[in-house]
Amino acid sequence: MLFARRLVMIVVAAALLSGAALGVGWASRSAEAPRSAPRLERPVETPLEPARRDPTPSPQAPAPSPQPEVTPEPPALRPGPRLLGSGDEGDRVRDLQARLRQIDWFEGDVTGFYGDVTVAAVRGFQAKREIPVTGEVDRRTLGRLHGMTTSPTAAELANQLGGNTPGALDRRCLTGRVLCIDKTSSTLRWVVDGRVLKTMDARFGGAATPTREGLFQVTYKSRDHVSSLYETSMPFAMFFSRGQAVHYSPDFAAVGYDGASHGCVNIRDHDGVAWLYDQVRVGDEVVVYRS
Numbered sequence: 001m002l003f004a005r006r007l008v009m010i011v012v013a014a015a016l017l018s019g020a021a022l023g024v025g026w027a028s029r030s031a032e033a034p035r036s037a038p039r040l041e042r043p044v045e046t047p048l049e050p051a052r053r054d055p056t057p058s059p060q061a062p063a064p065s066p067q068p069e070v071t072p073e074p075p076a077l078r079p080g081p082r083l084l085g086s087g088d089e090g091d092r093v094r095d096l097q098a099r100l101r102q103i104d105w106f107e108g109d110v111t112g113f114y115g116d117v118t119v120a121a122v123r124g125f126q127a128k129r130e131i132p133v134t135g136e137v138d139r140r141t142l143g144r145l146h147g148m149t150t151s152p153t154a155a156e157l158a159n160q161l162g163g164n165t166p167g168a169l170d171r172r173c174l175t176g177r178v179l180c181i182d183k184t185s186s187t188l189r190w191v192v193d194g195r196v197l198k199t200m201d202a203r204f205g206g207a208a209t210p211t212r213e214g215l216f217q218v219t220y221k222s223r224d225h226v227s228s229l230y231e232t233s234m235p236f237a238m239f240f241s242r243g244q245a246v247h248y249s250p251d252f253a254a255v256g257y258d259g260a261s262h263g264c265v266n267i268r269d270h271d272g273v274a275w276l277y278d279q280v281r282v283g284d285e286v287v288v289y290r291s
Contacts, residue, residue, distance in 0.1 A: 181289070
């Protein structure tokens with residue numbers, strides 16, 4: 001019995017060992033068997049990526065600074081070529097001055113010299129007519145002036161506007177700033193450095209109160225003066241010899257040479273003497289003479 005049991009156990013053990021050996025061999029063969037080749041997939045075509053740029057931007061030239069816009073000046077506002085201007089002399093200047101005087105832009109006498117007075121007159125004329133204000137005469141300025149004026153007469157060009165013909169200038173009137181008063185021709189001339197800038201008719205004192213003659217100076221000015229002796233109006237008074245003065249006289253403007261002053265130099269051109277008053281300074285010379 002005992003032997004039989006041992007025999008059974010041996011058979012069983014052998015069977016177990018044989019099965020184990022078979023399992024190992026299968027496993028070995030199974031491991032060594034070649035696997036089927038993997039199925040190849042068709043490659044997917046991927047579009048080429050654009051070349052990558054350097055993330056650091058390349059330096060660029062600085063943008064130009066903005067320039068202010070320049071608006072072109074309309075042609076109508078541009079001055080034309082210069083025809084006459086400061087420093088010119090001659091008959092064309094005399095004609096210009098006489099025409100400006102016809103329309104009250106030129107206050108002085110016609111001299112034929114294009115100086116400061118003429119420049120100021122041209123500038124005023126241009127500004128009034130919306131012409132480029134330069135003080136110089138271009139074709140537009142001259143054309144507008146000719147359209148408003150007439151050709152100057154010989155009397156206008158000779159400054160014989162008041163009816164009186166001035167005599168020769170006294171030599172003392174040829175230097176500096178002088179009120180040159182000629183009793184022979186009954187005229188007053190405003191002369192600066194030998195140039196006559198204004199001429200006006202004048203009236204003088206009667207036999208009892210004559211206007212004194214000689215060399216004087218303007219000592220006092222009074223725009224709205226009233227005589228303390230005669231209680232008469234003496235606008236734009238410029239005193240030169242005690243109570244004697246150059247001034248506007250409404251009586252002279254009304255009756256002319258039918259009357260006389262009390263020794264003053266009467267002027268009948270209101271606008272002319274008003275202009276003169278603004279030119280004359282205290283200390284300017286006064287020459288009263290006979291030509």
